[in-house]
Each structure stands twice: as C-alpha cells, then as structure tokens.
Amino acid sequence: MTKANYGLSGKKIVFVGASSGIGLAVATEFARQGVDLTITSHLDDVFEARDAIQKETGAKVTALKFDISRREEVIAAFADMGDIDVLVNNAGIGIPTPPADRSDKNAETFVRHFEVNVFGLYWCAQEAIARMKPGGKIIFTASIWARLAMKGNFLAYISSKHAVLGMVRSLACDLGEKGITVNAVCPGSMATEMNMNGLTADDQAALMAQMVIRPGLIDPKHLAGAYMFLASDGASEITGQEISVDRGQSIGGNQG
Template sequence: MPGRLQHKAALITGAGSGIGLESSILFAQEGANVLLVDVNFDNAQKAAKLIQERSPNVKAIPFKADVSKEAEVEASVALAVKEFGRLDVVFNNAGIMHPADDNALNTEERIWDLTMNINLKGVWWGCKHAIKAMRENPTDASKGLHTGGSIINTASFVAIMGAATPQLAYTASKGAVLAMTRELAMVHAREGIRLNSLCPGPLKTPLLMDFLNTDEKKQRRLVHLPMGRFGEAVELANAALFLASDESSYITGTDFKVDGGLSSAYVTALGEPALPPPASLVNPA
C-alpha cells in the first residue's frame, strides 16, 4: 500500500535529533526521499544510516548546514532538487534554546542575536529557497504529484502564551515565526504552496531538557500541563507528517498546536496521575 508521502521529496533541518530525527524516520517510512540537514554532520549521517536500514527503498542523504547562513540553506535546497528531481516538503525545524536566554534585564545581546539568526532568519531562508524550488516542481498526474508543496515551520506554544521560565529571545523568535508563516501562507496560497506553523508544547527532547536543567524548572513546566507529562518527539513528527501530506491539502496559515492541552488550560487537575504516552510511540516495533 502506498505511503502518505509516496514519490515525494522532503528536506528537514535539525534532522539529526529530536523532532527532526523522528520526522525524518517517519517521512521515509511513508515513502519520501529525505535530505537530512543538520549543523552536526555526524548526527545527520547516523540518522541517514538508520533510515536506509529501515526504509531501503527511499533515499536518505545527510547534509551539513548552518541555517543562519543563507548560502548553506540555498545549497541544501539545490542538493535536494538535484538528487530527487523536485522538492515537495520542507520542514524548517532547526532551532536553539540557549541556557543563557533569560528575561529582558539579563539576556545578553549576543544570545538574542544568535537565537534570532537561527530560529528566525534560518526559517526565513528556508522558506525563501523552498518557495523558489516548489515553483519549479513538475506535474505528474500519474503519481498524484502537482506543482506547489508544503512548508512546515517549527514555532512553539510560547509564541501563543507566555512561558513560566524566562526565555525572551526564544519566545520572541517563535512569535515572529508564527507571523511570518501566516503572511507567507497568504502570499503563496494561489501557487499551491502551503505554509503552516507547528507549535509544540514542552517535549522530552535534549533541547528542552538541557534548558530545564533543574528539577525546579521541570516542575514549573509540568504543573501547567493538563496531561501531566512532557510530550514525545514522535508525537510532533506525526503532526508534521499530516501537514506534509495531501491529507492537509486545504490547510494553510495555521498555528497547529500539539501541546498536551497546555494552551487551552487555565488550571490543571493537580493530584491526578499523569498518563504515559502510547506504548507504540515510545517503543515502536
């Protein structure tokens, strides 16, 4: 049975770990050729090897790029088009949450600039060059392929509501990603290029766990989560898969929240035990 991304080509940034890694694995399982972009080339290579073992019928190509540098983003898009012949999905997922990111009084300008260069400029560059490539996609009705494509930008729940732990630069960068994604979605809707933001809640990924580096910080997050647990990266990958696939063909300009109910909560049911994630997600066969 054909996969949900059969015959499609995808580029994922931050593909060597966390949401990016799980999305790369899942996209490949669903039939997509995947270019795995990461500033850590060793992680990208390991991810590509893992994908080829699990999904030998698709291509998985590692590529080293710093998304804050436009030339490197442009080169990654060009390689995807060269290797796959087209580019249907771009998941601008790479980002940082610096441990020194704090409030307005304590955050240094260098931390602000570093965060904006990666989290915001990197998404801008990714959108810019993805749009150029998607405009050139050939149509192949026999495979259900058409011009246009899907661009997914990782934002955050903190782009919608304030964070309990101060992280000014990160929050500001993700709010800007939401605004930029909405505008680009309107500009390019008639071209068949869809743009949506993915807004994760707190996840059990190295990025967040390194930032929430004390039990006190972790509990300040958990107390606000109706489900009482951090999300799993694969749960976000499933959401990204939906936005990448033709199943979301009438969806553009959205802020897709996958946050365990956090952004809808006023208070949480303290004292109730937290339910674990489905076993099939945490321990896949």
C-alpha cells in the same frame, strides 16, 4: 501497531534541523512513509542521524551539513536538490536571555535566536519555494510559546517564535496564488534529551502540571502525525494555520 498511510510515498521531503530531538523523531516517521528524504543540520550529528534513520526504517536518506543562518550556505546546499514537494523548517535554538543581562554574550545570544529561528528559516523557505510546484507544502516548527508568554528569561526564544507564526501567515498569503500551503506545528513541552538533561526536576514537574489530558513531557514521535497530515493531500485546503500538539498545555490554567 499499524502504520498510518499519508500518501507521501515518493514525495521529495527536505527536513531542516533533524539531527536530534523533534527533528530526528519526526524525520524517522517520514522515512517510514517511503519518501525521498533529505535531512540537514549544522552539526556533524546529522550523519549519525541519517545512519540511525536508515537502520531503523530501511529507507535511503540524504544528509547535508550547513548553517542556515548563513544565506550563502543555504543557497549552495539547495542548489542541486531539484524539485521539492515538502519543506519542514524545524531548526531552532532556545537559550535563556535574561533582560537584565547587558553583557555582550547575552546580546549575541539574543541576535543568534533571530539569525537561526527567523532569518535562517526564511532563507530555507526561499530556496524551497523556487523549487516547488503547485501543491507544494511548507511546515514550520513553532511552539506553544509562539502564542503565549512565560517567565523564565526566554525573551529571545519566545519573541523569535512569535515571529515564526507571523512569517507562516504572511508566506501563506503570498504563496496562495502559487498553490503552495504554509502552516506550523506548535509543540508543547517535549521529552527531548535537551529538556530531560537541561531542566531541573522542579522545572519538569511544573511543565508536567500544565498538561490537561496526561501528565508528563511529550515523546517527540507523537508529533509526527501533525507534520505528516500537513504534508499530505488531506491538508490541501489548510494554509496559514498552526496546530498545537501539547496535551492541552496551552489551554491549561497553570502557565507562567
């Protein structure tokens, strides 16, 4: 299979949240484009991810470990990065938060979703913006659930992802005069390790039934084209938008 060329060679890409799942798969495809790649996570796994990407692609990759929900850690991590061409804001969490559960633990989990999925991504965007020239690009990972809702006690996750799309659109308006574009990718239900191990067979079957063009959960590597297009000059006239990569899941009739 011939590798598509998105004209990204030599670009400085900072990929926030790339130690596993969607982040690792998409960051690996960016590395194949000959970019100057930095990946981040709050987990030690980020160093294993770096080694795996380097082994698979032959590219040189920098790995940084810090917690994006702690603004002081974000500022310190970005301090020596120099100019940034593209920020991929992919980090996020998704844990059930039943509205009937009034425990302190559930409340803390609810707050944590916003600390990571909203505040943390904003802190990273702020630091990247300060290092971007006209033509810079910021890409958020949202979700089809940033545009929809569902049963299943994922109130915090869905609410925070709706906030991500609001942030994308607002940042796009504010950064337009600087020549910086801001967009989002909205993945459908993915065949990540978390989903494959964490969802019951019935849950997986229900999600598969929502797909319009092919059954089955989506391999994360199939998201990469959307991110790389939005990072490329081919997307220079696109801002404040979201691209759903979901096999039609978000337009099917079986949500809920």
